Amino acid sequence: MSAKALEWVMAGGVGTLAGPILAVILLQWLSLKLGTLHILKNYVILGAIMMVLVLLPKGLLPTVKALTLRLRFLGQSRMTSDATGGKVPSDV
Numbered sequence: 001m002s003a004k005a006l007e008w009v010m011a012g013g014v015g016t017l018a019g020p021i022l023a024v025i026l027l028q029w030l031s032l033k034l035g036t037l038h039i040l041k042n043y044v045i046l047g048a049i050m051m052v053l054v055l056l057p058k059g060l061l062p063t064v065k066a067l068t069l070r071l072r073f074l075g076q077s078r079m080t081s082d083a084t085g086g087k088v089p090s091d092v
Helices: 002-012 018-037 042-054 060-077
Strands: 079-081 087-089
Touching: 002 018, 002 042, 002 060, 018 042, 018 060
Parallel strands: none
Antiparallel strands: 079 087
């Protein structure tokens, strides 16, 4: 049970409150669904998720936020202003 609590915090991110709450909901739902499928033990899947989460030092929610901001910034940097002040793609 203590490993689950650690996984919730790792998935949600240490610096956020909403992240671990969302992680609890999603991981518990996933655990319940995997338990009814009887394909694999849910501990195998949750262990694999935990191994992936170790690679994300800030957690899942802060990583997703950072990637979203990075993609938004890249999208805006590819746009340039035309003579009328409107936005056009830079490759046009």
